């Protein structure tokens with residue numbers, strides 16, 4: 428094993444007047460649900476688990492618990508709840524992440540130095556913020572306040588995903604390879620790596636997994652992005668980040684998109700064919716990164732006694748051939764695609780295909796955090812191989828055959844993370860949320876097994892630098 432920051436347009440449905448929609452859970456109910464899920468993720472963790480910063484990109488769980496509370500305090504409670512008093516004004520310095528307009532902040536690389544406040548004190552801070560939010564959300568919440576609360580909920584959900592991926596890294600660099608959730612997604616235990624696997628995984632696709640297929644799409648002008656992105660109320664989505672808009676037109680050439688993610692077995696064939704020894708398959712910067720970091724296999728893979736194992740949130744497990752390959756850098760995903768005679772999809776192609784899939788009946792759902800598996804799963808069989816949308820008139824696979832679009836792992840695209848035409852970040856510190864990161868990163872689409880269903884849309888644009896591998900990142904092939 429070698430060691431090395433996110434928004435869906437409803438398909439073709441006509442806009443609905445929000446006032447005609449049935450009432451959903453109240454903001455207060457949703458606040459309690461989201462905050463509760465954050466704490467649920469820390470169930471069973473010892474305080475020692477929650478203070479480790481295993482690399483600069485990783486933040487301790489305790490920091491995530493505090494920073495999400497800081498976000499509510501600074502952006503919602505202090506400007507909107509009369510009489511609110513911060514529990515400790517020094518927390519403003521400690522738990523600001525990157526909001527320059529919100530004041531000075533503690534160094535990111537030194538979050539693991541903070542033995543104080545203790546985990547118990549941070550939980551007291553969360554309870555203090557929750558009391559303020561309960562008082563605030565008992566009153567009217569319209570306009571700017573509602574937008575801020577929606578932003579705070581989605582911000583906390585992003586940090587839930589980071590809690591999972593950061594904990595995976597913390598446990599993954601521990602020689603004991605502890606399990607975050609023993610038993611999920613499969614046989615594992617505190618020291619499972621010490622025992623021989625009962626049934627070592629054999630390379631090659633399993634019998635249930637159909638060969639990779641491609642769905643073809645005609646070219647043309649297509650609308651990409653979400654109207655009213657970042658603004659509420661919106662008839663299109665209960666929430667969106669500002670970077671998902673404005674909606675704009677793109678001319679897309681004809682292309683084909685794979686009907687599922689690339690699997691471990693397929694990636695192993697790249698490895699066995701010398702993929703990590705052939706610079707011609709790699710971007711120059713990618714090859715330099717491979718050499719500099721000593722990458723010889725995907726992050727979290729380990730070879731033991733001629734068998735490949737991978738570290739999961741359930742502990743060490745024999746590599747499952749049919750599960751999607753995950754924890755790839757952009758460089759690795761790009762090199763694999765080239766080796767496979769294909770390429771990474773562009774984000775507009777991915778979004779166009781996802782809209783077509785939704786219109787053909789594919790649900791915006793999948794192996795997401797709600798399922799509690801916290802690891803990618805093999806592609807399910809085609810639910811309705813002969814059904815409407817599964818085949819086009821010419822007998823070729825249609826968009827209904829696209830699987831794993833949502834959940835399992837974020838899909839690297841070949842698209843630079845850049846502003847859509849007409850994009851303007853929001854004024855003030857919250858405008859720093861997305862816009863200032865639009866350089867040197869690639870867009871990922873589709874969510875992962877650590878993303879909550881209520882956090883995901885087809886227009887959601889996640890973004891990471893090309894050498895990042897600690898998120899649940901994989902790939903789907905595309906062809907011209």
Ligand SMILES: [Fe+2]
Pocket residue numbers: 494524582586
């Ligand atoms: Fe944050």
